[in-house]
């Protein structure tokens with residue numbers, strides 16, 4: 001059993017929660033009264049157009065930034081808290097990679113930060129590189145990588161330490177359809193094994209694959225529920241139509 005499970009009061013306690021969360025930048029409201037409860041082992045999607053506040057919210061959920069007001073809890077612990085970073089695999093939208101190092105050296109650097117050592121470290125580098133289709137490219141330097149390869153490497157790094165919670169900001173942007181499918185298959189497998197996955201997207205077929213979605217517009221949650229429930233609620237056949245009917249405008 002993973003150590004993190006002991007943090008939970010019961011298996012139905014939310015893994016991540018946001019209560020009355022507001023975020024302002026320079027006096028402007030970017031997130032407005034966000035309330036969310038993300039359950040263990042679900043794939044939860046944040047769906048919204050560019051500038052709606054998804055990245056800002058993911059950073060708060062990761063404890064990388066702090067709300068202006070309200071509270072975020074991870075496994076029951078109030079964020080931000082440095083020790084909780086170990087519990088999270090965070091994939092930022094802008095890749096945080098060292099250009100002059102090889103992909104393997106980047107992975108080794110982050111593995112060391114996560115406290116991975118010896119055989120486990122080697123095995124995890126091999127496994128995650130394989131998952132994202134980069135096994136043959138680990139000795140290349142990052143400046144030789146394409147945008148899609150950098151995205152894939154960032155995803156592999158987020159998965160290295162097998163964290164109980166994954167926070168992925170647009171994880172499949174720039175990734176070709178075949179690899180996108182295999183990444184989704186892996187996310188589903190991880191969720192079945194107990195990992196909680198939160199991701200942002202503005203791609204409809206990805207939104208459909210989430211267990212639950214929060215639709216976000218102008219820093220507010222317009223609606224939340226399973227894709228099927230949101231379709232039913234709005235009498236729509238497609239998530240995009242549901243989003244429009246709920247007041248989200250075009251994605």
Ligand SMILES: Nc1ncnc2c1ncn2[C@@H]1O[C@H](COP(=O)(O)OP(=O)(O)OP(=O)(O)O)[C@@H](O)[C@H]1O
Nearest residue numbers: 025026030048049050051052053054055056057093
């Ligand atoms: N550090 C910051 N200072 C000032 N404004 C910011 C800052 N970070 C984000 N914003 C503003 O907050 C709003 C939401 O941005 P955010 O990146 O969270 O949106 P998003 O939904 O992730 O968009 P995208 O899909 O384009 O990444 C935008 O208007 C952005 O300009």
